[in-house]
Amino acid sequence: MDLRFTPEEIAFREEVRTFFRTEIPAEIRAKVSEGRKLAREDYVTSQRILNDKGWAVPHWPVEHGGQSWTAVERYIFMEELMQAAVPLPLQFNCFMVGPVIATFGNDAQKQRFLPRIKSLEDWWCQGFSEPGAGSDLASLKTRAVREGDHYIVDGQKTWTTLGQYADWMFCLARTDPAAKKQAGISFLLIDMKSPGITVRPIITIDGRHEVNEVFLDNVKVPVENLVGEENKGWDYAKFLLANERTGIARIGMSKERIARIKRLARTTPAGAGTMWDDLDFRSRLASVEIELKALEITQMRVVAAQATRDPTKPDPASSILKIKGSELQQATTELLLELAGPNALPAHRDDAGHNDMDSLFAWADTAAPTYFNMRKVSIYGGSNEIQHNVIAKAILGL
Amino acid sequence: MNFDLSDEQSLLQDTVRRWAGATYPGLEQLAAARGEPLGFSEARWNELAELGLLALPFAEADGGFGGGPVEVLVVAEALGRALAPEPYFASVVLGGGALRLAASQAQKDALLPGLMDGSSRLAFAHSEAQARYDLQDVATTARPVEGGFRLDGRKSVVLNADAATMLVVSARTSGARRDDDGITLFLVPADAAGLTRAAYPTHDGGRAADVTLADVFVPEDAVLGAVGEALPVIERVVEGGIVALCAEAVGLMEALHELTVDYLKTRKQFGVAIGSFQALQHKAVDMFVALEQARSMALYATMMVEAEDAEERRVALSAAKAQINRSARMVGQTAVQLHGGIGMTMEYIGAHHFRRLATIELTFGDTPFHTRRVASETGLVSVD
Ligand SMILES: Cc1cc2nc3c(=O)[nH]c(=O)nc-3n(C[C@H](O)[C@H](O)[C@H](O)COP(=O)(O)OP(=O)(O)OC[C@H]3O[C@@H](n4cnc5c(N)ncnc54)[C@H](O)[C@@H]3O)c2cc1C
Numbered sequence: 001m002d003l004r005f006t007p008e009e010i011a012f013r014e015e016v017r018t019f020f021r022t023e024i025p026a027e028i029r030a031k032v033s034e035g036r037k038l039a040r041e042d043y044v045t046s047q048r049i050l051n052d053k054g055w056a057v058p059h060w061p062v063e064h065g066g067q068s069w070t071a072v073e074r075y076i077f078m079e080e081l082m083q084a085a086v087p088l089p090l091q092f093n094c095f096m097v098g099p100v101i102a103t104f105g106n107d108a109q110k111q112r113f114l115p116r117i118k119s120l121e122d123w124w125c126q127g128f129s130e131p132g133a134g135s136d137l138a139s140l141k142t143r144a145v146r147e148g149d150h151y152i153v154d155g156q157k158t159w160t161t162l163g164q165y166a167d168w169m170f171c172l173a174r175t176d177p178a179a180k181k182q183a184g185i186s187f188l189l190i191d192m193k194s195p196g197i198t199v200r201p202i203i204t205i206d207g208r209h210e211v212n213e214v215f216l217d218n219v220k221v222p223v224e225n226l227v228g229e230e231n232k233g234w235d236y237a238k239f240l241l242a243n244e245r246t247g248i249a250r251i252g253m254s255k256e257r258i259a260r261i262k263r264l265a266r267t268t269p270a271g272a273g274t275m276w277d278d279l280d281f282r283s284r285l286a287s288v289e290i291e292l293k294a295l296e297i298t299q300m301r302v303v304a305a306q307a308t309r310d311p312t313k314p315d316p317a318s319s320i321l322k323i324k325g326s327e328l329q330q331a332t333t334e335l336l337l338e339l340a341g342p343n344a345l346p347a348h349r350d351d352a353g354h355n356d357m358d359s360l361f362a363w364a365d366t367a368a369p370t371y372f373n374m375r376k377v378s379i380y381g382g383s384n385e386i387q388h389n390v391i392a393k394a395i396l397g398l
Numbered sequence: 399m400n401f402d403l404s405d406e407q408s409l410l411q412d413t414v415r416r417w418a419g420a421t422y423p424g425l426e427q428l429a430a431a432r433g434e435p436l437g438f439s440e441a442r443w444n445e446l447a448e449l450g451l452l453a454l455p456f457a458e459a460d461g462g463f464g465g466g467p468v469e470v471l472v473v474a475e476a477l478g479r480a481l482a483p484e485p486y487f488a489s490v491v492l493g494g495g496a497l498r499l500a501a502s503q504a505q506k507d508a509l510l511p512g513l514m515d516g517s518s519r520l521a522f523a524h525s526e527a528q529a530r531y532d533l534q535d536v537a538t539t540a541r542p543v544e545g546g547f548r549l550d551g552r553k554s555v556v557l558n559a560d561a562a563t564m565l566v567v568s569a570r571t572s573g574a575r576r577d578d579d580g581i582t583l584f585l586v587p588a589d590a591a592g593l594t595r596a597a598y599p600t601h602d603g604g605r606a607a608d609v610t611l612a613d614v615f616v617p618e619d620a621v622l623g624a625v626g627e628a629l630p631v632i633e634r635v636v637e638g639g640i641v642a643l644c645a646e647a648v649g650l651m652e653a654l655h656e657l658t659v660d661y662l663k664t665r666k667q668f669g670v671a672i673g674s675f676q677a678l679q680h681k682a683v684d685m686f687v688a689l690e691q692a693r694s695m696a697l698y699a700t701m702m703v704e705a706e707d708a709e710e711r712r713v714a715l716s717a718a719k720a721q722i723n724r725s726a727r728m729v730g731q732t733a734v735q736l737h738g739g740i741g742m743t744m745e746y747i748g749a750h751h752f753r754r755l756a757t758i759e760l761t762f763g764d765t766p767f768h769t770r771r772v773a774s775e776t777g778l779v780s781v782d
Contacts (some may be wrong), residue, residue, distance in 0.1 A: 055714065097683070129739065132666075134667060134670070134738050134739060135667050135738070136667040136668045136669075139668075139669075141668070158739070159739045175676065188503075202743050202745065203743065203744040204742050204743055205734070205741075205742050205743060205744060205749045205753065207601075208760075210744075211739075211743075213758065269527075269530070270530055271527040271530075271532065272576060280766055281766070284766075320446060334727075337756070337760070338764060338766070340760075341530050341531070341764065342525060342530065342531070342554075342555055342760050343527055343554065343555065343759065343761055344601070344757075344760055344762075345555050345600045345601060345602070345606060345757055345760065346555060346598050346599075346600060346601075346606065346608075347598060347599045347600055348598055349596065349598055349608065360527070360528075361527055361564075365462070368601040368753075368756060368757070369601065371756065372601075372752075372753065372756070375731065375734045375735070375741070376742050378735060379734075379735065379738055379739060379741070379742060380739070383735075383738065384516050385675070385677050385678065388677065389677075
């Protein structure tokens with residue numbers, strides 16, 4: 001047993017760390033760190049730089065542009081990426097639809113889509129959830145009816161993250177209405193420019209346009225855009241959701257936020273000194289750091305175990321990562337909000353930087369929206385209640 | 399022991415609830431009001447004047463209705479439930495509180511009529527960016543000059559300052575930044591030369607401004623109360639504010655809890671109402687417990703705010719605010735969680751309650767601040 005990284009792993013860590021901090025534009029990383037809105041171009045710029053280096057999708061099979069890294073190296077890569085406040089490579093592309101096409105798609109689909117997925121020439125969105133099908137995803141109602149060499153798709157998707165930027169949507173639709181719930185679902189790739197698609201913005205609780213409703217009205221989807229077999233879509237979706245869950249602890253992001261809180265605390269006035277002099281505050285911060293360390297080790301144990309697991313089957317232990325990881329992300333945003341204190345109230349000050357005191361708090365306007373927005377992490381990716389159910393059933397046998 | 403409202407108080411509650419419910423039945427009406435330049439509509443403000451609410455806390459001798467803390471509780475709770483955006487808190491509770499506690503008869507005669515009929519409004523320009531929640535931390539200065547004072551400094555996040563005709567400004571006439579002594583309150587007209595207001599929306603849908611005072615002249619009769627002795631007045635104004643915030647938070651939590659329980663009964667997943675899942679039932683129960691704890695502490699604050707002993711009052715108000723803050727966070731977060739995706743959107747009215755609860759936590763002291771105050775005084779349970 002040895003928790004330390006090998007000299008090679010340390011050298012690898014230095015290499016990726018330097019790359020992130022020198023090659024990804026500082027303005028983009030500052031936006032991520034400060035919780036400011038990223039433009040579509042920011043995601044694209046960042047991912048192109050990674051892609052040019054061959055690092056947009058290191059976890060993919062090598063023949064499609066992945067790296068032959070060990071699980072530990074992949075882990076180091078993601079942690080360093082998050083700690084450097086580099087935007088995550090677009091999740092829908094790199095961690096969801098890409099691996100599904102690489103694993104279950106046909107050769108034509110692989111050639112057509114994978115290069116553009118990893119370079120972000122095509123922006124993908126996830127069309128799973130519906131108004132009536134959230135936690136109970138298998139109850140989805142969107143229908144795809146085969147007509148010659150097309151499917152005709154009708155229905156409604158919702159909570160479609162960044163769908164306003166998307167060129168393509170991967171979508172679950174019911175192809176066999178007679179089959180029982182999970183059995184009649186197919187996995188379709190839909191061009192967002194197809195006639196019959198309407199995207200309506202939904203403003204989230206932080207006041208931003210992050211999610212959408214997507215209406216599909218008689219949308220023609222060529223049969224060649226079916227992934228794998230008809231009515232087997234649920235299996236691919238499970239594979240996709242399992243991938244989503246392992247990466248969801250976001251320990252690097254929590255570390256990045258804690259480091260930022262520590263830096264800001266040193267300049268945030270409190271009493272006769274700063275918030276850094278406030279031992280109560282630092283104790284609360286330390287409590288989160290302690291839990292985060294525990295989770296980091298837990299995550300490494302899950303990573304180590306992955307080497308011997310069937311990658312197509314979800315690991316129920318990843319539910320631990322989801323529950324704790326989301327709670328800790330939320331805890332860091334609460335500490336950030338506490339640090340901002342009453343200066344968190346202004347939504348935006350037009351004359352920020354007007355005097356020294358203002359510039360000391362110029363960061364504080366995003367503290368509340370960040371806190372609001374991060375409430376989502378215990379809801380999506382399988383809500384924390386659902387994760388509790390998974391652990392109770394699959395691990396505890398209850 | 400009696401926790402019942404009197405007949406008049408019940409009537410007041412019905413009146414305000416009815417008005418608020420009819421005026422802000424949903425997000426559409428709320429958005430329209432918030433969309434006004436000042437974040438609320440003058441017409442609605444005048445309705446509050448017609449209902450007598452703007453005159454409520456002032457003495458009958460001054461033309462008011464002589465309402466006390468219970469009346470403030472009733473009004474703040476009812477307005478809070480409906481998310482009413484009018485600056486009742488800033489103008490009547492805080493600004494009006496300062497007048498009630500410190501104004502001379504001449505100042506009352508000059509200001510109260512306009513305040514009560516809705517034609518003028520106050521803002522309480524006390525907090526500064528560096529002060530966090532420390533009420534004695536005032537860097538703004540007031541220099542005595544021929545015939546009055548000149549004020550210099552910057553007030554931060556002054557609630558509804560852009561809607562005010564007159565500002566109650568704290569400034570130091572002597573002493574160092576964090577001294578208890580040497581703070582003075584001034585009445586400064588919003589259009590005074592050298593006073594600028596940079597206004598902005600706040601994250602709870604309200605409005606505030608940073609107020610800059612650059613060599614602002616005020617005459618001697620603009621002093622509110624005694625020169626250099628304003629801190630006890632400021633503390634009492636803030637204690638009154640805490641009562642109103644506690645009550646508002648209870649109104650918000652009550653509304654959120656109702657929304658959540660209704661949603662659990664109607665939202666179906668896996669073929670059943672999600673309220674049939676025991677995991678969610680228990681969370682809804684925990685919300686209910688937190689709400690009732692908060693309600694109790696709002697009542698406690700209301701009863702203690704007029705206690706003679708300053709320390710006793712301070713501990714009680716801090717205990718109340720700490721409990722309200724904790725309940726507010728728990729209830730707000732759980733409501734969002736139990737709604738799933740819907741809870742994350744501005745289209746869900748409860749999200750607005752959640753946001754307001756979060757800013758209430760950060761107004762006049764967060765949980766650590768007030769918990770520490772209770773700990774540093776004698777606490778609530780005596781040793782013998
Ligand atoms: C910001 C955001 C972005 C999203 N992005 C996408 C996206 O890009 N694409 C996409 O397809 N989806 C997306 N989602 C949808 C997300 O996956 C769903 O919100 C999630 O599955 C929950 O579904 P729901 O919102 O319908 O809530 P519901 O399923 O209605 O849940 C409501 C409450 O009931 C609880 N609950 C439900 N079932 C049970 C049970 N059996 N036992 C105990 N408790 C239960 C839940 O935990 C929750 O607290 C996003 C959601 C959010 C908030």
